[in-house]
Amino acid sequence: MRLLRNVFRRKVRSILTILGIVIGVFALIAMGSMAEKLTLLVDGGIEYYKDKAIVSEGGGMAFMASPMSKDRIKEVESIDGVKVAQAEINMLLEDLEAVNFGQPPMIVGTDLRGQEYESFEITFAKGRDLKEGDHKKVIVGSDLVNKLDAKVGKRIKIRGEKFEVIGILEKTLTGPDLTVVMSLADAQELYHKTLPDVLRKELKAEDLVTGITAFVDEDHDPDKVAKTIGKEIEGLSAMGPKAFQDQIGSAVGVFSAIITLIGLVALMVGGLSVVNTMSMSIAERTKEIGIRKAIGASSFKIIRQFLMESGVIGIIGGLIGLGLGIAFTSVANAAGNESGTALFLVTPRLAISAVLFALILGIIGGFFPAWRASRLNPVEALRYE
Protein backbone atom coordinates (compact mmCIF):
# COMPACT_ATOMS: atom_id res chain seq x y z
CA MET A 1 0.00 0.00 0.00
CA ARG A 2 1.71 3.11 -1.30
CA LEU A 3 -0.65 5.32 0.64
CA LEU A 4 0.16 3.75 3.99
CA ARG A 5 3.88 3.87 3.21
CA ASN A 6 3.63 7.59 2.62
CA VAL A 7 1.61 8.09 5.78
CA PHE A 8 4.08 6.13 7.88
CA ARG A 9 7.16 7.59 6.29
CA ARG A 10 7.72 9.44 9.57
CA LYS A 11 6.43 6.81 11.95
CA VAL A 12 6.58 8.63 15.25
CA ARG A 13 5.03 11.76 13.88
CA SER A 14 2.18 9.96 12.16
CA ILE A 15 1.51 7.81 15.18
CA LEU A 16 1.35 10.88 17.40
CA THR A 17 -1.09 12.51 15.02
CA ILE A 18 -3.21 9.39 14.90
CA LEU A 19 -3.09 9.31 18.68
CA GLY A 20 -4.48 12.84 18.73
CA ILE A 21 -7.43 11.67 16.64
CA VAL A 22 -7.77 8.50 18.73
CA ILE A 23 -8.09 10.49 21.93
CA GLY A 24 -10.59 12.82 20.30
CA VAL A 25 -12.76 10.01 18.97
CA PHE A 26 -12.47 8.15 22.25
CA ALA A 27 -13.70 11.22 24.12
CA LEU A 28 -16.50 11.66 21.64
CA ILE A 29 -17.57 8.03 22.01
CA ALA A 30 -17.38 8.09 25.81
CA MET A 31 -19.25 11.37 26.10
CA GLY A 32 -21.58 10.73 23.20
CA SER A 33 -22.56 7.27 24.39
CA MET A 34 -23.59 8.75 27.71
CA ALA A 35 -25.69 11.29 25.87
CA GLU A 36 -27.16 8.56 23.70
CA LYS A 37 -28.13 6.51 26.71
CA LEU A 38 -29.88 9.46 28.31
CA THR A 39 -31.56 10.45 25.10
CA LEU A 40 -32.95 6.97 24.58
CA LEU A 41 -34.15 6.89 28.13
CA VAL A 42 -36.03 10.11 27.58
CA ASP A 43 -37.27 8.99 24.16
CA GLY A 44 -38.65 5.87 25.79
CA GLY A 45 -40.35 8.00 28.40
CA ILE A 46 -41.86 10.23 25.76
CA GLU A 47 -43.10 7.20 23.90
CA TYR A 48 -44.53 5.69 27.10
CA TYR A 49 -46.27 8.85 28.22
CA LYS A 50 -47.61 9.86 24.83
CA ASP A 51 -51.17 8.74 25.66
CA LYS A 52 -51.04 9.10 29.42
CA ALA A 53 -51.14 11.64 32.16
CA ILE A 54 -49.09 11.03 35.28
CA VAL A 55 -50.91 12.10 38.37
CA SER A 56 -49.18 12.91 41.62
CA GLU A 57 -49.86 14.56 44.91
CA GLY A 58 -49.17 18.27 45.03
CA GLY A 59 -46.81 19.82 42.56
CA GLY A 60 -43.91 17.40 42.95
CA MET A 61 -42.07 15.52 40.24
CA ALA A 62 -43.75 12.34 39.20
CA PHE A 63 -40.78 10.11 40.03
CA MET A 64 -40.39 11.30 43.56
CA ALA A 65 -42.55 8.92 45.50
CA SER A 66 -44.65 10.58 48.12
CA PRO A 67 -47.67 8.64 49.32
CA MET A 68 -51.19 9.54 48.36
CA SER A 69 -54.53 8.01 48.96
CA LYS A 70 -55.98 5.30 46.81
CA ASP A 71 -59.36 7.01 46.76
CA ARG A 72 -57.92 9.43 44.28
CA ILE A 73 -58.36 6.87 41.52
CA LYS A 74 -62.10 7.33 41.38
CA GLU A 75 -61.67 11.08 41.21
CA VAL A 76 -59.22 10.85 38.35
CA GLU A 77 -61.40 8.44 36.44
CA SER A 78 -64.31 10.84 36.72
CA ILE A 79 -62.48 13.36 34.56
CA ASP A 80 -63.66 13.51 30.97
CA GLY A 81 -61.25 11.77 28.62
CA VAL A 82 -59.70 9.41 31.18
CA LYS A 83 -60.27 5.82 30.13
CA VAL A 84 -58.91 4.25 33.24
CA ALA A 85 -56.65 5.24 36.10
CA GLN A 86 -54.02 2.83 37.27
CA ALA A 87 -52.66 2.97 40.78
CA GLU A 88 -48.94 2.52 41.12
CA ILE A 89 -46.13 2.36 43.54
CA ASN A 90 -42.84 3.68 42.22
CA MET A 91 -39.91 3.17 44.50
CA LEU A 92 -36.19 2.67 44.36
CA LEU A 93 -35.02 -0.90 44.13
CA GLU A 94 -32.55 -0.06 46.83
CA ASP A 95 -31.67 3.10 48.69
CA LEU A 96 -29.12 5.14 46.82
CA GLU A 97 -25.73 5.46 48.36
CA ALA A 98 -24.36 7.97 45.94
CA VAL A 99 -25.51 10.48 43.40
CA ASN A 100 -26.34 8.63 40.29
CA PHE A 101 -26.28 9.53 36.63
CA GLY A 102 -29.22 8.45 34.54
CA GLN A 103 -31.99 6.34 35.89
CA PRO A 104 -31.64 4.33 39.10
CA PRO A 105 -33.13 0.82 39.29
CA MET A 106 -36.80 1.01 40.21
CA ILE A 107 -39.59 -1.14 41.58
CA VAL A 108 -42.96 -0.58 39.98
CA GLY A 109 -46.07 -1.98 41.56
CA THR A 110 -49.23 -1.78 39.49
CA ASP A 111 -52.87 -2.69 39.97
CA LEU A 112 -52.90 -3.73 36.29
CA ARG A 113 -56.04 -1.73 35.56
CA GLY A 114 -54.41 -0.16 32.53
CA GLN A 115 -52.85 -3.38 31.29
CA GLU A 116 -55.21 -3.94 28.38
CA TYR A 117 -54.94 -0.31 27.26
CA GLU A 118 -51.15 -0.20 27.24
CA SER A 119 -49.76 1.08 23.93
CA PHE A 120 -46.08 0.93 24.86
CA GLU A 121 -44.83 -2.34 23.51
CA ILE A 122 -42.80 -4.58 25.70
CA THR A 123 -41.85 -8.07 24.73
CA PHE A 124 -40.74 -10.82 27.02
CA ALA A 125 -37.40 -12.47 26.50
CA LYS A 126 -38.62 -15.26 28.76
CA GLY A 127 -41.67 -16.06 30.81
CA ARG A 128 -44.93 -14.16 30.97
CA ASP A 129 -46.56 -10.91 32.00
CA LEU A 130 -48.02 -10.24 35.42
CA LYS A 131 -51.70 -11.03 35.82
CA GLU A 132 -54.44 -10.39 38.28
CA GLY A 133 -53.93 -12.37 41.46
CA ASP A 134 -50.19 -12.90 41.13
CA HIS A 135 -48.64 -12.77 44.52
CA LYS A 136 -44.95 -12.42 45.27
CA LYS A 137 -44.13 -12.66 41.60
CA VAL A 138 -41.94 -10.28 39.62
CA ILE A 139 -40.93 -9.36 36.12
CA VAL A 140 -37.31 -8.28 35.76
CA GLY A 141 -35.92 -5.71 33.29
CA SER A 142 -33.04 -6.83 31.12
CA ASP A 143 -30.37 -4.67 32.77
CA LEU A 144 -31.22 -6.04 36.20
CA VAL A 145 -30.94 -9.70 35.29
CA ASN A 146 -27.29 -9.88 36.30
CA LYS A 147 -27.61 -7.76 39.35
CA LEU A 148 -30.50 -9.78 40.74
CA ASP A 149 -29.25 -13.04 39.29
CA ALA A 150 -32.74 -13.56 37.92
CA LYS A 151 -34.01 -16.60 36.05
CA VAL A 152 -37.58 -17.51 35.28
CA GLY A 153 -38.84 -19.78 38.06
CA LYS A 154 -36.12 -18.73 40.42
CA ARG A 155 -36.76 -16.96 43.70
CA ILE A 156 -34.84 -13.76 44.26
CA LYS A 157 -34.62 -11.31 47.12
CA ILE A 158 -35.93 -7.81 46.72
CA ARG A 159 -35.71 -5.44 49.66
CA GLY A 160 -35.43 -8.41 51.92
CA GLU A 161 -38.48 -10.26 50.61
CA LYS A 162 -38.47 -13.34 48.41
CA PHE A 163 -40.12 -13.14 45.00
CA GLU A 164 -40.52 -15.61 42.19
CA VAL A 165 -39.33 -14.43 38.77
CA ILE A 166 -42.05 -15.11 36.21
CA GLY A 167 -40.82 -13.05 33.31
CA ILE A 168 -37.74 -11.35 31.94
CA LEU A 169 -38.12 -8.39 29.60
CA GLU A 170 -36.48 -7.98 26.24
CA LYS A 171 -34.02 -5.10 26.13
CA THR A 172 -35.80 -1.82 25.37
CA LEU A 173 -32.80 0.53 25.78
CA THR A 174 -34.98 2.66 27.98
CA GLY A 175 -36.79 2.77 31.34
CA PRO A 176 -38.12 -0.81 31.66
CA ASP A 177 -34.58 -2.21 31.41
CA LEU A 178 -33.95 -1.00 34.94
CA THR A 179 -37.32 -1.90 36.39
CA VAL A 180 -38.78 -4.71 38.46
CA VAL A 181 -42.54 -5.01 38.09
CA MET A 182 -44.79 -6.60 40.73
CA SER A 183 -48.36 -6.46 41.89
CA LEU A 184 -49.55 -3.33 43.64
CA ALA A 185 -50.19 -5.20 46.86
CA ASP A 186 -46.64 -6.59 47.01
CA ALA A 187 -45.17 -3.18 46.28
CA GLN A 188 -47.40 -1.53 48.86
CA GLU A 189 -46.02 -3.85 51.49
CA LEU A 190 -42.44 -3.09 50.54
CA TYR A 191 -43.17 0.60 50.41
CA HIS A 192 -44.93 0.58 53.74
CA LYS A 193 -41.82 -0.80 55.38
CA THR A 194 -39.72 2.08 54.10
CA LEU A 195 -41.90 4.75 55.65
CA PRO A 196 -40.80 6.62 58.77
CA ASP A 197 -42.28 5.15 61.97
CA VAL A 198 -44.81 7.92 62.50
CA LEU A 199 -46.32 7.50 59.08
CA ARG A 200 -46.15 3.75 59.15
CA LYS A 201 -48.40 3.51 62.16
CA GLU A 202 -50.88 5.92 60.69
CA LEU A 203 -51.14 4.55 57.17
CA LYS A 204 -52.26 1.13 56.06
CA ALA A 205 -50.21 -0.59 53.36
CA GLU A 206 -53.20 -1.23 51.11
CA ASP A 207 -54.07 2.50 50.98
CA LEU A 208 -50.68 3.57 49.73
CA VAL A 209 -50.14 4.78 46.20
CA THR A 210 -47.29 6.95 44.93
CA GLY A 211 -48.70 7.69 41.54
CA ILE A 212 -51.64 7.31 39.29
CA THR A 213 -51.32 6.86 35.59
CA ALA A 214 -54.35 8.08 33.70
CA PHE A 215 -54.84 6.36 30.36
CA VAL A 216 -56.35 8.92 28.04
CA ASP A 217 -58.90 8.29 25.32
CA GLU A 218 -57.56 8.48 21.77
CA ASP A 219 -59.82 11.39 20.92
CA HIS A 220 -58.61 13.46 23.84
CA ASP A 221 -55.40 15.42 24.14
CA PRO A 222 -53.52 13.98 27.13
CA ASP A 223 -51.97 17.35 27.86
CA LYS A 224 -55.39 18.96 28.14
CA VAL A 225 -56.67 16.10 30.27
CA ALA A 226 -53.67 16.51 32.56
CA LYS A 227 -54.48 20.17 32.94
CA THR A 228 -58.09 19.42 33.75
CA ILE A 229 -57.05 16.92 36.41
CA GLY A 230 -54.83 19.50 38.05
CA LYS A 231 -57.61 22.09 37.96
CA GLU A 232 -60.58 20.00 39.00
CA ILE A 233 -59.10 17.77 41.65
CA GLU A 234 -57.97 19.49 44.79
CA GLY A 235 -54.35 18.67 45.75
CA LEU A 236 -53.41 16.73 42.63
CA SER A 237 -51.28 17.73 39.74
CA ALA A 238 -50.81 15.88 36.48
CA MET A 239 -48.22 15.87 33.75
CA GLY A 240 -49.01 15.16 30.11
CA PRO A 241 -46.52 14.05 27.46
CA LYS A 242 -45.68 17.59 26.49
CA ALA A 243 -44.89 18.61 30.04
CA PHE A 244 -42.74 15.51 30.37
CA GLN A 245 -40.85 16.44 27.26
CA ASP A 246 -40.47 20.05 28.34
CA GLN A 247 -39.32 19.30 31.87
CA ILE A 248 -37.20 16.24 31.46
CA GLY A 249 -36.56 16.08 27.75
CA SER A 250 -35.15 19.56 27.43
CA ALA A 251 -32.99 19.32 30.53
CA VAL A 252 -31.51 16.05 29.34
CA GLY A 253 -31.21 17.46 25.84
CA VAL A 254 -29.07 20.36 27.03
CA PHE A 255 -26.95 18.05 29.15
CA SER A 256 -26.47 15.68 26.20
CA ALA A 257 -25.54 18.53 23.91
CA ILE A 258 -22.94 19.79 26.37
CA ILE A 259 -21.22 16.47 26.86
CA THR A 260 -21.29 15.77 23.13
CA LEU A 261 -19.74 19.18 22.54
CA ILE A 262 -16.92 18.35 24.93
CA GLY A 263 -16.20 15.26 22.89
CA LEU A 264 -16.29 17.24 19.67
CA VAL A 265 -13.85 19.81 20.99
CA ALA A 266 -11.44 17.04 21.94
CA LEU A 267 -11.71 15.72 18.41
CA MET A 268 -11.12 19.17 16.92
CA VAL A 269 -7.84 19.39 18.77
CA GLY A 270 -6.89 16.10 17.17
CA GLY A 271 -7.85 17.59 13.83
CA LEU A 272 -5.48 20.50 14.32
CA SER A 273 -2.61 18.10 14.76
CA VAL A 274 -3.44 16.73 11.32
CA VAL A 275 -2.94 20.19 9.83
CA ASN A 276 0.43 20.39 11.54
CA THR A 277 1.56 16.94 10.46
CA MET A 278 0.47 17.37 6.87
CA SER A 279 2.14 20.78 6.64
CA MET A 280 5.41 19.32 7.91
CA SER A 281 5.14 16.30 5.70
CA ILE A 282 4.51 18.42 2.64
CA ALA A 283 7.37 20.79 3.43
CA GLU A 284 9.67 17.79 3.67
CA ARG A 285 8.44 16.45 0.40
CA THR A 286 8.72 19.63 -1.65
CA LYS A 287 11.18 18.03 -4.03
CA GLU A 288 8.95 15.00 -4.42
CA ILE A 289 6.07 17.29 -5.35
CA GLY A 290 8.29 18.93 -7.97
CA ILE A 291 9.12 15.53 -9.43
CA ARG A 292 5.48 14.51 -9.47
CA LYS A 293 4.55 17.68 -11.31
CA ALA A 294 7.39 17.29 -13.79
CA ILE A 295 6.24 13.80 -14.69
CA GLY A 296 2.72 14.99 -15.27
CA ALA A 297 0.77 15.21 -12.02
CA SER A 298 -2.01 17.75 -12.18
CA SER A 299 -2.79 19.99 -9.22
CA PHE A 300 -5.91 17.94 -8.66
CA LYS A 301 -3.92 14.73 -8.37
CA ILE A 302 -1.48 16.30 -5.93
CA ILE A 303 -4.33 17.54 -3.76
CA ARG A 304 -6.07 14.20 -3.97
CA GLN A 305 -2.96 12.33 -2.93
CA PHE A 306 -2.37 14.43 0.17
CA LEU A 307 -6.04 14.46 1.09
CA MET A 308 -6.06 10.68 0.90
CA GLU A 309 -3.05 10.56 3.19
CA SER A 310 -4.65 12.84 5.75
CA GLY A 311 -7.94 11.00 5.33
CA VAL A 312 -6.18 7.73 6.12
CA ILE A 313 -4.77 9.28 9.29
CA GLY A 314 -8.30 10.34 10.20
CA ILE A 315 -9.83 6.93 9.48
CA ILE A 316 -7.15 4.98 11.33
CA GLY A 317 -7.43 7.31 14.32
CA GLY A 318 -11.20 7.12 14.12
CA LEU A 319 -11.34 3.33 14.05
CA ILE A 320 -8.84 2.88 16.87
CA GLY A 321 -10.65 5.54 18.91
CA LEU A 322 -13.94 3.78 18.26
CA GLY A 323 -12.45 0.43 19.26
CA LEU A 324 -11.08 1.85 22.50
CA GLY A 325 -14.33 3.68 23.12
CA ILE A 326 -16.38 0.52 22.70
CA ALA A 327 -13.96 -1.43 24.87
CA PHE A 328 -14.06 1.22 27.58
CA THR A 329 -17.83 1.66 27.60
CA SER A 330 -18.50 -2.05 27.66
CA VAL A 331 -16.08 -2.59 30.53
CA ALA A 332 -17.62 0.36 32.36
CA ASN A 333 -21.11 -0.92 31.64
CA ALA A 334 -20.21 -4.41 32.79
CA ALA A 335 -18.87 -2.97 36.02
CA GLY A 336 -21.96 -0.79 36.30
CA ASN A 337 -24.21 -3.74 35.59
CA GLU A 338 -23.36 -5.21 38.96
CA SER A 339 -25.15 -2.28 40.49
CA GLY A 340 -27.65 -1.97 37.68
CA THR A 341 -26.35 1.25 36.20
CA ALA A 342 -25.20 1.02 32.62
CA LEU A 343 -24.21 4.57 31.80
CA PHE A 344 -23.09 4.23 28.20
CA LEU A 345 -24.69 3.22 24.98
CA VAL A 346 -22.65 3.19 21.77
CA THR A 347 -25.33 3.36 19.12
CA PRO A 348 -24.53 2.62 15.47
CA ARG A 349 -25.28 6.21 14.57
CA LEU A 350 -22.81 7.44 17.19
CA ALA A 351 -20.11 5.01 16.04
CA ILE A 352 -20.57 5.87 12.38
CA SER A 353 -20.67 9.59 12.93
CA ALA A 354 -17.58 9.54 15.17
CA VAL A 355 -15.51 7.72 12.54
CA LEU A 356 -16.96 9.82 9.76
CA PHE A 357 -16.19 12.94 11.71
CA ALA A 358 -12.59 11.83 12.20
CA LEU A 359 -12.30 11.17 8.47
CA ILE A 360 -13.75 14.54 7.56
CA LEU A 361 -11.52 16.23 10.10
CA GLY A 362 -8.49 14.50 8.60
CA ILE A 363 -9.48 15.65 5.15
CA ILE A 364 -10.20 19.20 6.25
CA GLY A 365 -6.96 19.26 8.23
CA GLY A 366 -5.08 18.10 5.15
CA PHE A 367 -6.80 20.41 2.74
CA PHE A 368 -4.89 23.62 3.24
CA PRO A 369 -1.45 21.99 3.18
CA ALA A 370 -2.46 19.92 0.15
CA TRP A 371 -3.75 22.94 -1.66
CA ARG A 372 -0.49 24.78 -1.01
CA ALA A 373 1.48 21.80 -2.26
CA SER A 374 -0.52 21.72 -5.46
CA ARG A 375 0.38 25.33 -6.15
CA LEU A 376 4.12 24.89 -5.79
CA ASN A 377 6.08 26.00 -8.80
CA PRO A 378 7.66 22.81 -10.17
CA VAL A 379 11.02 24.39 -10.90
CA GLU A 380 11.34 25.83 -7.42
CA ALA A 381 10.14 22.59 -5.89
CA LEU A 382 12.71 20.63 -7.87
CA ARG A 383 15.49 22.93 -6.76
CA TYR A 384 14.51 22.40 -3.10
CA GLU A 385 16.82 20.17 -1.11
Added chain:
Amino acid sequence: MSDAMEGNLNQIVEVIDLHKSYRLGKNNFVHALRGTSLSIKKGGMTAIMGPSGSGKSTLMHIIGSLDTPSKGEVWLAGNRIDNLPKKKLPKLRASKMGFIFQGFNLIPTLTALENVALAAEYKGLSRKESAKLARERLDVVGLGDRIRHRQSELSGGEQHRVAIARALVNKPDIVLGDEPTGDLDTETSREIIQMMKEVNMTTGTTFVLVTHDPEVADSCDHQIQMRDGSIVDDSASKIDGSTKTLS
Protein backbone atom coordinates in the same frame (compact mmCIF):
# COMPACT_ATOMS: atom_id res chain seq x y z
CA MET B 1 -0.93 16.64 -34.73
CA SER B 2 1.29 19.02 -36.65
CA ASP B 3 0.24 21.71 -39.00
CA ALA B 4 0.51 24.90 -37.00
CA MET B 5 4.13 25.42 -37.81
CA GLU B 6 5.14 26.30 -41.30
CA GLY B 7 8.69 25.39 -40.32
CA ASN B 8 10.55 22.18 -40.67
CA LEU B 9 8.85 19.18 -39.10
CA ASN B 10 12.22 17.56 -38.75
CA GLN B 11 12.68 19.97 -35.89
CA ILE B 12 11.04 18.62 -32.76
CA VAL B 13 11.92 21.68 -30.74
CA GLU B 14 12.05 25.21 -32.01
CA VAL B 15 13.00 27.99 -29.60
CA ILE B 16 12.70 31.55 -30.85
CA ASP B 17 14.30 34.55 -29.14
CA LEU B 18 13.80 33.28 -25.63
CA HIS B 19 14.23 35.64 -22.69
CA LYS B 20 13.94 34.85 -19.03
CA SER B 21 14.63 37.27 -16.25
CA TYR B 22 14.18 36.81 -12.55
CA ARG B 23 13.42 39.71 -10.33
CA LEU B 24 15.63 40.03 -7.30
CA GLY B 25 14.51 42.95 -5.23
CA LYS B 26 13.09 46.15 -6.63
CA ASN B 27 15.20 47.11 -9.59
CA ASN B 28 17.49 44.18 -9.76
CA PHE B 29 16.94 41.62 -12.49
CA VAL B 30 18.85 38.47 -13.30
CA HIS B 31 18.77 37.75 -17.00
CA ALA B 32 19.07 33.99 -17.16
CA LEU B 33 18.29 33.87 -20.88
CA ARG B 34 18.89 36.72 -23.30
CA GLY B 35 17.41 36.02 -26.70
CA THR B 36 18.15 32.34 -27.13
CA SER B 37 17.12 30.66 -30.37
CA LEU B 38 17.74 27.08 -31.33
CA SER B 39 16.33 24.10 -33.19
CA ILE B 40 16.57 20.50 -32.18
CA LYS B 41 16.29 17.81 -34.78
CA LYS B 42 13.81 15.03 -34.29
CA GLY B 43 15.43 11.74 -33.32
CA GLY B 44 18.76 13.30 -32.47
CA MET B 45 20.90 13.57 -29.39
CA THR B 46 21.74 17.11 -28.40
CA ALA B 47 24.21 18.19 -25.74
CA ILE B 48 23.94 21.59 -24.10
CA MET B 49 27.14 22.78 -22.46
CA GLY B 50 28.31 25.91 -20.78
CA PRO B 51 29.64 27.27 -17.53
CA SER B 52 27.65 27.29 -14.37
CA GLY B 53 24.98 29.97 -14.35
CA SER B 54 24.88 30.27 -18.12
CA GLY B 55 21.18 29.41 -18.24
CA LYS B 56 21.22 25.76 -19.26
CA SER B 57 18.77 24.57 -16.62
CA THR B 58 16.53 27.56 -17.21
CA LEU B 59 16.40 26.71 -20.90
CA MET B 60 15.61 23.07 -20.19
CA HIS B 61 12.83 23.98 -17.79
CA ILE B 62 11.20 26.25 -20.33
CA ILE B 63 11.47 23.69 -23.12
CA GLY B 64 9.99 21.18 -20.70
CA SER B 65 7.02 23.46 -19.89
CA LEU B 66 8.03 23.54 -16.23
CA ASP B 67 8.68 27.24 -16.47
CA THR B 68 7.45 30.07 -18.66
CA PRO B 69 9.66 32.51 -20.59
CA SER B 70 9.52 36.27 -20.09
CA LYS B 71 9.54 36.62 -23.84
CA GLY B 72 9.90 34.38 -26.89
CA GLU B 73 8.32 31.24 -28.24
CA VAL B 74 8.74 27.52 -27.70
CA TRP B 75 7.39 25.03 -30.23
CA LEU B 76 7.20 21.33 -29.67
CA ALA B 77 6.48 19.04 -32.61
CA GLY B 78 4.82 21.89 -34.49
CA ASN B 79 2.74 23.19 -31.56
CA ARG B 80 3.39 26.28 -29.60
CA ILE B 81 3.63 25.37 -25.92
CA ASP B 82 4.94 28.43 -24.06
CA ASN B 83 1.55 30.10 -23.95
CA LEU B 84 -0.60 27.06 -23.15
CA PRO B 85 -3.04 27.49 -20.27
CA LYS B 86 -1.72 26.03 -17.03
CA LYS B 87 -4.39 23.38 -16.97
CA LYS B 88 -3.05 21.75 -20.13
CA LEU B 89 0.52 21.43 -18.90
CA PRO B 90 0.26 18.23 -16.84
CA LYS B 91 -1.04 16.31 -19.82
CA LEU B 92 1.65 17.75 -22.07
CA ARG B 93 4.37 16.79 -19.61
CA ALA B 94 2.97 13.34 -19.08
CA SER B 95 2.52 12.43 -22.71
CA LYS B 96 5.19 14.31 -24.66
CA MET B 97 8.14 14.76 -22.34
CA GLY B 98 10.40 12.71 -20.19
CA PHE B 99 12.59 14.28 -17.54
CA ILE B 100 15.81 13.05 -16.01
CA PHE B 101 17.16 15.29 -13.29
CA GLN B 102 20.41 15.31 -11.52
CA GLY B 103 20.60 13.95 -8.02
CA PHE B 104 17.86 12.25 -6.11
CA ASN B 105 15.00 12.29 -8.50
CA LEU B 106 13.18 9.17 -7.47
CA ILE B 107 10.42 9.24 -4.89
CA PRO B 108 12.05 7.49 -1.95
CA THR B 109 8.96 5.80 -0.52
CA LEU B 110 8.15 4.13 -3.81
CA THR B 111 9.79 1.08 -5.36
CA ALA B 112 11.54 1.26 -8.71
CA LEU B 113 8.46 -0.20 -10.34
CA GLU B 114 6.11 2.27 -8.67
CA ASN B 115 8.32 5.22 -9.56
CA VAL B 116 8.19 4.28 -13.21
CA ALA B 117 4.52 3.33 -13.16
CA LEU B 118 3.57 6.63 -11.53
CA ALA B 119 4.39 8.55 -14.72
CA ALA B 120 2.10 6.25 -16.71
CA GLU B 121 -0.64 6.63 -14.11
CA TYR B 122 -0.41 10.40 -14.35
CA LYS B 123 -0.85 10.04 -18.08
CA GLY B 124 -4.13 8.30 -17.37
CA LEU B 125 -3.37 4.59 -17.59
CA SER B 126 -4.79 2.20 -15.04
CA ARG B 127 -2.59 0.92 -12.24
CA LYS B 128 -2.37 -2.47 -13.85
CA GLU B 129 -1.45 -1.22 -17.30
CA SER B 130 1.04 1.20 -15.80
CA ALA B 131 2.73 -1.52 -13.80
CA LYS B 132 2.97 -3.69 -16.89
CA LEU B 133 4.53 -0.91 -18.96
CA ALA B 134 6.87 0.00 -16.12
CA ARG B 135 8.09 -3.58 -15.87
CA GLU B 136 8.81 -3.61 -19.60
CA ARG B 137 10.78 -0.37 -19.42
CA LEU B 138 12.75 -1.54 -16.41
CA ASP B 139 13.61 -4.65 -18.37
CA VAL B 140 14.88 -2.46 -21.20
CA VAL B 141 17.24 -0.60 -18.86
CA GLY B 142 18.39 -3.90 -17.36
CA LEU B 143 16.69 -3.62 -14.00
CA GLY B 144 14.12 -6.36 -14.42
CA ASP B 145 15.37 -7.98 -11.21
CA ARG B 146 15.30 -4.79 -9.13
CA ILE B 147 11.71 -3.70 -9.50
CA ARG B 148 10.85 -4.00 -5.82
CA HIS B 149 13.86 -2.01 -4.63
CA ARG B 150 13.52 1.47 -3.22
CA GLN B 151 15.89 4.32 -3.94
CA SER B 152 17.94 3.52 -0.83
CA GLU B 153 18.39 -0.04 -2.04
CA LEU B 154 19.72 0.92 -5.48
CA SER B 155 23.18 2.05 -6.55
CA GLY B 156 23.63 5.49 -8.11
CA GLY B 157 23.80 4.03 -11.60
CA GLU B 158 20.72 1.91 -10.98
CA GLN B 159 18.82 4.95 -9.75
CA HIS B 160 19.67 6.72 -12.98
CA ARG B 161 18.42 3.81 -14.99
CA VAL B 162 15.15 3.85 -13.11
CA ALA B 163 14.91 7.55 -13.91
CA ILE B 164 15.54 6.78 -17.57
CA ALA B 165 12.90 4.07 -17.54
CA ARG B 166 10.49 6.53 -15.97
CA ALA B 167 11.32 9.19 -18.56
CA LEU B 168 10.63 6.66 -21.32
CA VAL B 169 7.56 4.93 -19.99
CA ASN B 170 5.06 7.13 -21.82
CA LYS B 171 6.97 7.00 -25.12
CA PRO B 172 7.65 10.74 -25.07
CA ASP B 173 8.65 12.80 -28.09
CA ILE B 174 11.59 14.14 -26.20
CA VAL B 175 13.64 13.31 -23.14
CA LEU B 176 15.20 16.23 -21.28
CA GLY B 177 18.15 15.41 -19.04
CA ASP B 178 19.72 18.03 -16.78
CA GLU B 179 23.16 16.64 -16.03
CA PRO B 180 21.85 13.11 -16.06
CA THR B 181 25.28 11.70 -15.37
CA GLY B 182 26.60 14.48 -13.22
CA ASP B 183 27.20 12.53 -10.07
CA LEU B 184 28.29 9.25 -11.60
CA ASP B 185 31.79 7.88 -12.05
CA THR B 186 33.16 7.74 -15.58
CA GLU B 187 32.46 4.07 -16.04
CA THR B 188 28.81 4.25 -14.95
CA SER B 189 28.35 7.49 -16.80
CA ARG B 190 29.47 5.76 -20.00
CA GLU B 191 27.05 2.91 -19.41
CA ILE B 192 24.17 5.33 -18.92
CA ILE B 193 24.99 7.31 -22.06
CA GLN B 194 25.34 4.08 -23.99
CA MET B 195 21.90 3.06 -22.85
CA MET B 196 20.38 6.38 -23.90
CA LYS B 197 22.01 6.06 -27.28
CA GLU B 198 20.54 2.62 -27.69
CA VAL B 199 17.09 3.85 -26.84
CA ASN B 200 17.63 6.76 -29.19
CA MET B 201 18.62 4.45 -32.03
CA THR B 202 15.93 1.87 -31.50
CA THR B 203 12.96 4.11 -30.70
CA GLY B 204 13.91 7.39 -32.34
CA THR B 205 13.28 9.30 -29.11
CA THR B 206 14.96 12.69 -29.10
CA PHE B 207 17.37 13.37 -26.21
CA VAL B 208 18.51 16.77 -25.01
CA LEU B 209 21.19 16.56 -22.33
CA VAL B 210 22.78 19.29 -20.29
CA THR B 211 26.29 18.16 -19.43
CA HIS B 212 29.69 19.32 -18.26
CA ASP B 213 31.30 16.13 -19.48
CA PRO B 214 33.02 16.49 -22.88
CA GLU B 215 32.85 12.75 -23.36
CA VAL B 216 29.06 12.82 -23.03
CA ALA B 217 28.90 15.78 -25.38
CA ASP B 218 31.07 13.99 -27.93
CA SER B 219 28.78 11.00 -28.02
CA CYS B 220 25.91 13.29 -29.03
CA ASP B 221 25.34 14.33 -32.62
CA HIS B 222 24.57 17.96 -31.84
CA GLN B 223 26.36 20.30 -29.43
CA ILE B 224 25.22 23.66 -28.13
CA GLN B 225 27.43 25.99 -26.09
CA MET B 226 25.91 28.61 -23.83
CA ARG B 227 27.36 31.55 -22.00
CA ASP B 228 25.60 34.28 -20.00
CA GLY B 229 22.17 33.33 -21.19
CA SER B 230 23.02 33.15 -24.88
CA ILE B 231 24.06 30.47 -27.29
CA VAL B 232 27.63 31.04 -28.32
CA ASP B 233 28.14 27.97 -30.44
CA ASP B 234 25.76 25.58 -32.17
CA SER B 235 27.19 22.66 -34.12
CA ALA B 236 24.00 22.36 -36.16
CA SER B 237 24.29 25.86 -37.58
CA LYS B 238 27.94 25.21 -38.50
CA ILE B 239 27.01 22.19 -40.55
CA ASP B 240 24.43 23.94 -42.65
CA GLY B 241 26.80 26.89 -42.67
CA SER B 242 23.80 29.15 -42.79
CA THR B 243 23.87 31.37 -39.74
CA LYS B 244 25.76 33.11 -37.10
CA THR B 245 28.74 32.08 -35.13
CA LEU B 246 28.86 34.31 -32.12
CA SER B 247 32.15 35.04 -30.39
